[in-house]
Amino acid sequence: MISEKLLHFIWLYRYFQHQSLHTVQGEVVEILHPGIWNQDGQGPDFQEARIRIGSTLWVGDVEIHVRSSDWYRHQHAADVHYQKLILHVVYEQDLADEDSLLQRFSCVELKGRISRSMIRQYEAWMQQLQPVVCAGSLTGPADVPQLIWTSWKERLLAERWEEDKGRRIRQWLHHTQEDWEEVAYILTARSFGMNRNADMFEALAVHTPRRLFARNRHIPGATAALLFGQAGLLRGRFRDDYPRYLQQLYAALQYKYRLHPLDPSGWQWKRLRPANFPTIRLAQLAALMEQSVHLFSRWLEASTVEDLRSLLQVKLPDYWQQHYRFDVPVEQTFGHHDSPSGRSLTSAISAIGKDMMDHLILNAIAPLVWWYGKLRLRDDLQQKAMDWMQALPPEHNQIIRMWKQHAIPALHAADSQALYQLYQQYCLHRRCLTCAIGHHLLRKAYATS
Known part of the structure; x- marks a missing residue:
């Protein structure tokens, strides 16, 4: 059975057959905007969605479940956070036609509209014991276009500076009154x-x-x-x-x-x-x-x-x-x-x-100059810090050697820091659906189905 996380991903990027889409109640559905993915764990899964149901344009929340009955199992019926729901999206509609939930909210069933190869690919990843679950799909950089790798590694380096180094830098800027x-x-x-x-x-x-x-x-x-x-x-x-x-x-x-x-x-x-x-x-x-x-x-x-x-x-x-x-x-x-x-x-x-x-x-100068550029809106300083990282040799440690074994070498320190971030914050936590590489590989599975 498909996971709810994968359903969120599929809904967000519309990786399903959305032509001739109807609610289980028989109304035509047109998705103008799937909404903003709410990942904080409270309230509906997507907010501010824009969806035309029949002849009416609705703006509001979308909740996604594997089965319709999960609505009751998750105790949403009496939850005030679900008052603005405009659509209930499920993989399988398993409630009786006369159930009050189907009378209250429009419901769309996606079963039969989703690529089986995408589901199998994701399920295979989640069952892997090795940390880099997509390693079998990465026989070399050619499996993912260089443009995707380059932009993703730049984002990973910035993310590492924002999260790991950023917490310490912000703390000391506060304590020193921005000295x-x-x-x-x-x-x-x-x-x-x-x-x-x-x-x-x-x-x-x-x-x-x-x-x-x-x-x-x-x-x-x-x-x-x-x-x-x-x-x-x-x-x-x-x-x-x-x-x-x-x-x-x-x-x-x-x-x-x-x-x-x-x-x-x-x-x-x-x-x-x-x-x-x-x-x-x-x-x-x-x-x-x-x-x-x-x-x-x-x-x-x-x-x-x-x-x-x-x-x-x-x-x-x-x-x-x-x-x-x-x-x-x-x-x-x-x-x-x-x-x-x-x-x-x-x-x-x-x-x-x-x-x-x-x-x-690598650990003090470049991150701090990058943060100064970020807070002072100086793109030139942020770029200079990135350029410094690309001029430094890559780090040599167990994680970087592991990536090299998967035919993903680190060419400079910017690469090694990015790959470290990818491993620590995405691979170990199975965050394939928010990883640009995982996204690309799943999209390929969808496109070839």
Whole structure:
């Protein structure tokens, strides 16, 4: 039996034989507009429909059920939300002719007017156990026109920025009273935390306002002292001169500004490459903020990804060329001659690497510039952010590899972000009917029936 969700889809796009359509009561039906699909779960399925029944033009609501008797099973009879109903659409009319529902509302039965191949296609998808249910229909990009893929991936990327990144950006714009520079700093800090330390870096940025860096720029090492101290990583006794200097400097700044450091137990170290240790990422963030506290204005002025990478080029203190952690020489980090990544043990980190630069552009810079363009009605900035994403290499993870196995490769970061959104928000939730790819494949099934 057909699902109600599929019936909604079929009604919305009129994927049924609608010529010579009649109500079960015998009146001619002409669908001028199927209505607006109501997906919030309350009230009729379609609103503001325009339908001519007989000689009368009706404007109002349409309710759709698999069977007419579902009206009673769903307890609509006494529901005030269904007062403006102008048409009841069902796959199968199973009530007696004298039933009061048929006397009250016009009813259209679609059984025999819907493509069986479309129904079979959708049913087969819903029975699939694999996440990408249409994978069997995707033997390559040619199964779906490139124009559909391109426009859909652009929409998916924008949707990801609107939903996933957008919630955080809107939250911090509200809390900072639309201080875009402060939001840029917070998002940049969070991005330095990667996955495992993102929340700690975000909390650190909130507890260490950008203005503190600006007020103490004349003091060498003040930005690093503030960040490491606020991170709770300057506690205890140190052997090396560099952490001892930062510790002393932070003590003075902490007293001056009455600062309260984070609990250092929140930092994650296990199963991280040394290049991702909190100490290294904090040193990089400090170097970036020492270079300029006006990150966002510089992003807006950039034209290309290479411009952005230039803005992210910083030099770390020499101490970090020989250490991944305070008081721990680089050779003691691994306890043998070669690091797992093949990096020479004679040198640790001296700058922000290209991969990290691209990570910052992808997760902080491009989304925030896009949102600024959206809220300021600047299409040029939104397009520039999209162009940056298309100039970045694609991400490499399990989901992107899975898409490649289905002959859908990611050519750049815009693709990989879009395909991630498609998988997480559509495939896993079986939202085939609101997916442009699912829609196209179902339409093909309808057209070939």
